[in-house]
Amino acid sequence: MSTTKTQEMPGHAGMSLSARADALEHQMIEALDRKIVRSVLFTSGDRDPTAPIMPPPGGKPDPRHFLMGDDPRLQKMPERPTLLDFFKHRFAPANHLLQSATHALKAGHDEKTILACLLHDISVSGFIRADHGYWGAQLLAPYVDEEVSWAIRYHQALRFFPDASVGYDYPEAYIRYFGGDYEPEPYVKADWEYARNHKWYMTSRLITLNDIYSFDPNAQVSWDPFIDIIGRHFKQPKEGLGFDGSPSAHMWRTIIWPTKFL
Missing domain, CATH: 1.10.3210.10 (Hypothetical protein af1432)
Known part of the structure:
Protein backbone atom coordinates (compact mmCIF):
# COMPACT_ATOMS: atom_id res chain seq x y z
CA MET A 1 0.00 0.00 0.00
CA SER A 2 1.35 3.41 -0.90
CA THR A 3 0.84 6.53 1.13
CA THR A 4 0.89 10.15 0.07
CA LYS A 5 2.80 12.56 2.24
CA THR A 6 1.56 16.12 2.41
CA GLN A 7 4.35 18.46 1.36
CA GLU A 8 5.21 21.07 3.96
CA MET A 9 5.41 24.67 2.83
CA PRO A 10 8.95 25.97 3.39
CA GLY A 11 9.40 27.41 6.87
CA HIS A 12 5.99 26.25 8.10
CA ALA A 13 7.00 23.15 10.08
CA GLY A 14 5.66 23.30 13.61
CA MET A 15 3.13 26.05 12.85
CA SER A 16 -0.47 25.74 14.05
CA LEU A 17 -3.20 24.98 11.53
CA SER A 18 -4.51 28.55 11.83
CA ALA A 19 -1.05 30.01 11.31
CA ARG A 20 -0.52 27.79 8.28
CA ALA A 21 -3.82 28.94 6.80
CA ASP A 22 -2.81 32.58 7.29
CA ALA A 23 0.58 31.90 5.75
CA LEU A 24 -0.99 30.14 2.77
CA GLU A 25 -3.39 33.05 2.24
CA HIS A 26 -0.45 35.47 2.36
CA GLN A 27 1.41 33.31 -0.15
CA MET A 28 -1.60 33.29 -2.50
CA ILE A 29 -1.98 37.06 -2.22
CA GLU A 30 1.70 37.57 -2.97
CA ALA A 31 1.27 35.50 -6.14
CA LEU A 32 -1.41 37.87 -7.50
CA ASP A 33 -0.62 40.82 -9.73
CA ARG A 34 -2.59 43.17 -7.47
CA LYS A 35 -2.17 44.10 -3.82
CA ILE A 36 -5.04 42.94 -1.61
CA VAL A 37 -5.84 44.61 1.69
CA ARG A 38 -8.57 43.20 3.93
CA SER A 39 -10.92 45.67 5.63
CA VAL A 40 -10.29 46.47 9.30
CA LEU A 41 -13.61 44.87 10.25
CA PHE A 42 -12.41 41.50 9.00
CA THR A 43 -9.00 41.64 10.69
CA SER A 44 -10.00 43.07 14.09
CA GLY A 45 -9.35 40.50 16.76
CA ASP A 46 -6.64 38.80 14.74
CA ARG A 47 -4.78 42.07 15.13
CA ASP A 48 -5.31 45.26 17.13
CA PRO A 49 -6.76 47.79 14.65
CA THR A 50 -5.15 50.65 16.59
CA ALA A 51 -1.66 49.19 16.14
CA PRO A 52 0.51 50.75 13.42
CA ILE A 53 0.87 48.84 10.18
CA MET A 54 4.49 47.88 9.72
CA PRO A 55 6.22 48.33 6.35
CA PRO A 56 7.00 45.18 4.35
CA PRO A 57 10.23 43.30 5.12
CA GLY A 58 13.24 44.85 3.42
CA GLY A 59 11.63 48.27 3.27
CA LYS A 60 11.02 48.08 -0.48
CA PRO A 61 7.63 49.39 -1.66
CA ASP A 62 5.35 46.90 -3.39
CA PRO A 63 5.10 48.04 -7.03
CA ARG A 64 1.78 46.32 -7.65
CA HIS A 65 -1.48 48.26 -7.88
CA PHE A 66 -4.25 47.72 -5.37
CA LEU A 67 -7.13 45.43 -6.31
CA MET A 68 -10.13 47.47 -7.49
CA GLY A 69 -12.36 44.79 -9.00
CA ASP A 70 -12.84 41.05 -9.15
CA ASP A 71 -10.76 38.94 -6.79
CA PRO A 72 -9.38 36.10 -8.95
CA ARG A 73 -9.55 33.74 -5.96
CA LEU A 74 -13.36 33.99 -5.95
CA GLN A 75 -15.93 32.70 -8.41
CA LYS A 76 -16.91 35.13 -11.15
CA MET A 77 -20.28 36.78 -10.60
CA PRO A 78 -22.74 37.35 -13.47
CA GLU A 79 -23.05 40.88 -14.82
CA ARG A 80 -26.57 41.27 -13.40
CA PRO A 81 -26.57 38.96 -10.38
CA THR A 82 -29.74 37.52 -8.90
CA GLN A 236 -35.21 41.14 -8.35
CA PRO A 237 -33.88 44.35 -9.99
CA LYS A 238 -33.29 44.13 -13.73
CA GLU A 239 -29.90 45.82 -13.28
CA GLY A 240 -28.79 43.10 -10.89
CA LEU A 241 -28.36 43.19 -7.12
CA GLY A 242 -25.74 45.80 -6.31
CA PHE A 243 -26.32 47.92 -9.39
CA ASP A 244 -29.88 49.22 -9.00
CA GLY A 245 -29.15 52.20 -6.74
CA SER A 246 -31.17 50.84 -3.82
CA PRO A 247 -30.35 51.81 -0.20
CA SER A 248 -28.55 48.47 0.21
CA ALA A 249 -26.95 48.17 -3.24
CA HIS A 250 -23.54 48.99 -1.75
CA MET A 251 -23.87 46.02 0.60
CA TRP A 252 -24.43 43.63 -2.29
CA ARG A 253 -21.45 45.14 -4.12
CA THR A 254 -19.30 44.59 -1.03
CA ILE A 255 -20.24 40.91 -1.15
CA ILE A 256 -19.33 40.81 -4.85
CA TRP A 257 -15.99 42.59 -4.26
CA PRO A 258 -15.08 41.93 -0.61
CA THR A 259 -11.38 42.73 -1.14
CA LYS A 260 -11.78 45.86 -3.25
CA PHE A 261 -9.38 48.51 -1.92
CA LEU A 262 -11.85 51.44 -1.97
Whole structure:
Protein backbone atom coordinates (compact mmCIF):
# COMPACT_ATOMS: atom_id res chain seq x y z
CA MET A 1 0.00 0.00 0.00
CA SER A 2 1.35 3.41 -0.90
CA THR A 3 0.84 6.53 1.13
CA THR A 4 0.89 10.15 0.07
CA LYS A 5 2.80 12.56 2.24
CA THR A 6 1.56 16.12 2.41
CA GLN A 7 4.35 18.46 1.36
CA GLU A 8 5.21 21.07 3.96
CA MET A 9 5.41 24.67 2.83
CA PRO A 10 8.95 25.97 3.39
CA GLY A 11 9.40 27.41 6.87
CA HIS A 12 5.99 26.25 8.10
CA ALA A 13 7.00 23.15 10.08
CA GLY A 14 5.66 23.30 13.61
CA MET A 15 3.13 26.05 12.85
CA SER A 16 -0.47 25.74 14.05
CA LEU A 17 -3.20 24.98 11.53
CA SER A 18 -4.51 28.55 11.83
CA ALA A 19 -1.05 30.01 11.31
CA ARG A 20 -0.52 27.79 8.28
CA ALA A 21 -3.82 28.94 6.80
CA ASP A 22 -2.81 32.58 7.29
CA ALA A 23 0.58 31.90 5.75
CA LEU A 24 -0.99 30.14 2.77
CA GLU A 25 -3.39 33.05 2.24
CA HIS A 26 -0.45 35.47 2.36
CA GLN A 27 1.41 33.31 -0.15
CA MET A 28 -1.60 33.29 -2.50
CA ILE A 29 -1.98 37.06 -2.22
CA GLU A 30 1.70 37.57 -2.97
CA ALA A 31 1.27 35.50 -6.14
CA LEU A 32 -1.41 37.87 -7.50
CA ASP A 33 -0.62 40.82 -9.73
CA ARG A 34 -2.59 43.17 -7.47
CA LYS A 35 -2.17 44.10 -3.82
CA ILE A 36 -5.04 42.94 -1.61
CA VAL A 37 -5.84 44.61 1.69
CA ARG A 38 -8.57 43.20 3.93
CA SER A 39 -10.92 45.67 5.63
CA VAL A 40 -10.29 46.47 9.30
CA LEU A 41 -13.61 44.87 10.25
CA PHE A 42 -12.41 41.50 9.00
CA THR A 43 -9.00 41.64 10.69
CA SER A 44 -10.00 43.07 14.09
CA GLY A 45 -9.35 40.50 16.76
CA ASP A 46 -6.64 38.80 14.74
CA ARG A 47 -4.78 42.07 15.13
CA ASP A 48 -5.31 45.26 17.13
CA PRO A 49 -6.76 47.79 14.65
CA THR A 50 -5.15 50.65 16.59
CA ALA A 51 -1.66 49.19 16.14
CA PRO A 52 0.51 50.75 13.42
CA ILE A 53 0.87 48.84 10.18
CA MET A 54 4.49 47.88 9.72
CA PRO A 55 6.22 48.33 6.35
CA PRO A 56 7.00 45.18 4.35
CA PRO A 57 10.23 43.30 5.12
CA GLY A 58 13.24 44.85 3.42
CA GLY A 59 11.63 48.27 3.27
CA LYS A 60 11.02 48.08 -0.48
CA PRO A 61 7.63 49.39 -1.66
CA ASP A 62 5.35 46.90 -3.39
CA PRO A 63 5.10 48.04 -7.03
CA ARG A 64 1.78 46.32 -7.65
CA HIS A 65 -1.48 48.26 -7.88
CA PHE A 66 -4.25 47.72 -5.37
CA LEU A 67 -7.13 45.43 -6.31
CA MET A 68 -10.13 47.47 -7.49
CA GLY A 69 -12.36 44.79 -9.00
CA ASP A 70 -12.84 41.05 -9.15
CA ASP A 71 -10.76 38.94 -6.79
CA PRO A 72 -9.38 36.10 -8.95
CA ARG A 73 -9.55 33.74 -5.96
CA LEU A 74 -13.36 33.99 -5.95
CA GLN A 75 -15.93 32.70 -8.41
CA LYS A 76 -16.91 35.13 -11.15
CA MET A 77 -20.28 36.78 -10.60
CA PRO A 78 -22.74 37.35 -13.47
CA GLU A 79 -23.05 40.88 -14.82
CA ARG A 80 -26.57 41.27 -13.40
CA PRO A 81 -26.57 38.96 -10.38
CA THR A 82 -29.74 37.52 -8.90
CA LEU A 83 -30.39 36.35 -5.36
CA LEU A 84 -29.69 32.77 -6.38
CA ASP A 85 -26.43 33.84 -8.03
CA PHE A 86 -25.25 35.10 -4.66
CA PHE A 87 -26.18 31.81 -3.02
CA LYS A 88 -24.30 29.98 -5.78
CA HIS A 89 -21.16 32.11 -5.97
CA ARG A 90 -20.75 33.99 -2.69
CA PHE A 91 -22.73 32.53 0.22
CA ALA A 92 -21.89 29.57 2.42
CA PRO A 93 -23.86 26.35 1.76
CA ALA A 94 -27.54 27.00 2.40
CA ASN A 95 -28.47 23.69 4.04
CA HIS A 96 -29.58 25.30 7.31
CA LEU A 97 -31.70 27.94 5.57
CA LEU A 98 -33.28 25.37 3.27
CA GLN A 99 -34.07 23.14 6.25
CA SER A 100 -35.68 26.06 8.07
CA ALA A 101 -37.80 27.01 5.06
CA THR A 102 -38.72 23.36 4.46
CA HIS A 103 -40.02 23.07 8.04
CA ALA A 104 -42.10 26.21 7.50
CA LEU A 105 -43.42 24.90 4.18
CA LYS A 106 -44.42 21.53 5.65
CA ALA A 107 -46.10 23.27 8.59
CA GLY A 108 -48.35 25.12 6.14
CA HIS A 109 -47.18 28.64 6.87
CA ASP A 110 -47.84 31.46 4.41
CA GLU A 111 -45.28 32.29 1.73
CA LYS A 112 -43.98 35.44 3.43
CA THR A 113 -43.13 33.41 6.53
CA ILE A 114 -41.47 30.73 4.39
CA LEU A 115 -39.39 33.38 2.62
CA ALA A 116 -38.40 34.92 5.96
CA CYS A 117 -37.23 31.50 7.17
CA LEU A 118 -35.34 30.96 3.91
CA LEU A 119 -33.44 34.24 4.24
CA HIS A 120 -33.23 34.84 7.99
CA ASP A 121 -29.50 34.05 8.27
CA ILE A 122 -28.44 35.50 4.93
CA SER A 123 -25.95 37.80 6.66
CA VAL A 124 -24.32 34.87 8.46
CA SER A 125 -24.06 33.05 5.12
CA GLY A 126 -22.38 35.82 3.20
CA PHE A 127 -21.78 39.09 5.01
CA ILE A 128 -21.44 39.74 8.75
CA ARG A 129 -22.21 37.35 11.62
CA ALA A 130 -22.47 39.86 14.49
CA ASP A 131 -25.98 41.37 14.70
CA HIS A 132 -26.82 39.34 11.61
CA GLY A 133 -30.56 39.88 11.94
CA TYR A 134 -30.17 43.63 11.60
CA TRP A 135 -27.68 43.39 8.73
CA GLY A 136 -29.78 40.81 6.91
CA ALA A 137 -32.93 42.91 7.22
CA GLN A 138 -31.14 45.98 5.87
CA LEU A 139 -29.66 44.00 2.99
CA LEU A 140 -33.07 42.63 1.97
CA ALA A 141 -35.41 45.53 2.81
CA PRO A 142 -35.62 47.05 -0.71
CA TYR A 143 -36.55 43.70 -2.24
CA VAL A 144 -39.03 42.02 0.10
CA ASP A 145 -42.27 42.88 1.86
CA GLU A 146 -41.73 45.01 4.95
CA GLU A 147 -43.11 42.23 7.14
CA VAL A 148 -40.38 39.86 5.92
CA SER A 149 -37.49 42.25 6.61
CA TRP A 150 -39.04 43.19 9.98
CA ALA A 151 -39.29 39.54 10.97
CA ILE A 152 -35.68 38.90 10.00
CA ARG A 153 -34.50 41.94 11.96
CA TYR A 154 -36.24 40.97 15.19
CA HIS A 155 -35.56 37.24 15.15
CA GLN A 156 -32.11 38.41 16.32
CA ALA A 157 -33.65 39.30 19.69
CA LEU A 158 -36.56 36.87 19.93
CA ARG A 159 -34.36 33.76 19.73
CA PHE A 160 -33.05 34.47 23.26
CA PHE A 161 -36.53 34.55 24.85
CA PRO A 162 -38.88 31.55 25.21
CA ASP A 163 -42.53 31.60 24.13
CA ALA A 164 -44.56 28.72 25.53
CA SER A 165 -47.56 29.61 23.35
CA VAL A 166 -45.77 28.21 20.28
CA GLY A 167 -43.54 25.71 22.07
CA TYR A 168 -40.34 27.72 21.75
CA ASP A 169 -37.88 27.05 24.56
CA TYR A 170 -34.52 28.67 25.13
CA PRO A 171 -32.22 26.60 22.90
CA GLU A 172 -30.03 24.14 24.78
CA ALA A 173 -27.36 24.83 22.17
CA TYR A 174 -27.11 28.42 23.44
CA ILE A 175 -26.13 27.13 26.88
CA ARG A 176 -23.29 25.20 25.23
CA TYR A 177 -22.35 28.16 23.02
CA PHE A 178 -22.55 31.03 25.51
CA GLY A 179 -22.72 29.48 28.99
CA GLY A 180 -25.61 29.11 31.40
CA ASP A 181 -25.16 32.58 32.86
CA TYR A 182 -25.23 34.47 29.54
CA GLU A 183 -27.50 37.52 29.55
CA PRO A 184 -28.43 39.25 26.27
CA GLU A 185 -27.33 42.87 25.94
CA PRO A 186 -29.81 45.62 26.92
CA TYR A 187 -30.51 46.54 23.28
CA VAL A 188 -31.51 42.92 22.60
CA LYS A 189 -33.91 42.92 25.55
CA ALA A 190 -35.35 46.26 24.43
CA ASP A 191 -35.98 44.94 20.93
CA TRP A 192 -37.64 41.82 22.34
CA GLU A 193 -39.96 43.97 24.48
CA TYR A 194 -40.85 46.03 21.43
CA ALA A 195 -41.29 43.10 19.05
CA ARG A 196 -43.42 40.94 21.36
CA ASN A 197 -46.24 43.51 21.15
CA HIS A 198 -45.96 44.15 17.42
CA LYS A 199 -48.49 43.00 14.82
CA TRP A 200 -45.78 41.01 13.00
CA TYR A 201 -44.45 39.35 16.14
CA MET A 202 -45.58 35.87 15.16
CA THR A 203 -43.88 36.03 11.76
CA SER A 204 -40.58 36.71 13.49
CA ARG A 205 -41.29 34.17 16.21
CA LEU A 206 -41.92 31.49 13.59
CA ILE A 207 -38.42 32.12 12.22
CA THR A 208 -36.99 31.19 15.63
CA LEU A 209 -39.27 28.17 15.92
CA ASN A 210 -38.29 26.77 12.52
CA ASP A 211 -34.67 27.76 13.11
CA ILE A 212 -33.91 25.51 16.07
CA TYR A 213 -34.92 22.31 14.27
CA SER A 214 -32.85 22.98 11.16
CA PHE A 215 -29.34 21.79 11.94
CA ASP A 216 -29.42 18.20 10.65
CA PRO A 217 -26.25 17.67 8.58
CA ASN A 218 -27.85 14.67 6.85
CA ALA A 219 -31.10 16.36 5.81
CA GLN A 220 -31.88 16.22 2.09
CA VAL A 221 -33.10 19.62 0.93
CA SER A 222 -33.48 21.43 -2.37
CA TRP A 223 -34.08 24.90 -3.77
CA ASP A 224 -36.83 23.56 -6.04
CA PRO A 225 -39.81 24.16 -3.69
CA PHE A 226 -38.75 27.78 -3.17
CA ILE A 227 -37.93 29.05 -6.65
CA ASP A 228 -41.51 30.18 -7.34
CA ILE A 229 -41.85 31.67 -3.85
CA ILE A 230 -38.73 33.75 -4.48
CA GLY A 231 -40.13 34.75 -7.86
CA ARG A 232 -43.38 35.95 -6.32
CA HIS A 233 -41.98 37.71 -3.27
CA PHE A 234 -38.41 38.85 -4.03
CA LYS A 235 -38.21 41.98 -6.20
CA GLN A 236 -35.21 41.14 -8.35
CA PRO A 237 -33.88 44.35 -9.99
CA LYS A 238 -33.29 44.13 -13.73
CA GLU A 239 -29.90 45.82 -13.28
CA GLY A 240 -28.79 43.10 -10.89
CA LEU A 241 -28.36 43.19 -7.12
CA GLY A 242 -25.74 45.80 -6.31
CA PHE A 243 -26.32 47.92 -9.39
CA ASP A 244 -29.88 49.22 -9.00
CA GLY A 245 -29.15 52.20 -6.74
CA SER A 246 -31.17 50.84 -3.82
CA PRO A 247 -30.35 51.81 -0.20
CA SER A 248 -28.55 48.47 0.21
CA ALA A 249 -26.95 48.17 -3.24
CA HIS A 250 -23.54 48.99 -1.75
CA MET A 251 -23.87 46.02 0.60
CA TRP A 252 -24.43 43.63 -2.29
CA ARG A 253 -21.45 45.14 -4.12
CA THR A 254 -19.30 44.59 -1.03
CA ILE A 255 -20.24 40.91 -1.15
CA ILE A 256 -19.33 40.81 -4.85
CA TRP A 257 -15.99 42.59 -4.26
CA PRO A 258 -15.08 41.93 -0.61
CA THR A 259 -11.38 42.73 -1.14
CA LYS A 260 -11.78 45.86 -3.25
CA PHE A 261 -9.38 48.51 -1.92
CA LEU A 262 -11.85 51.44 -1.97
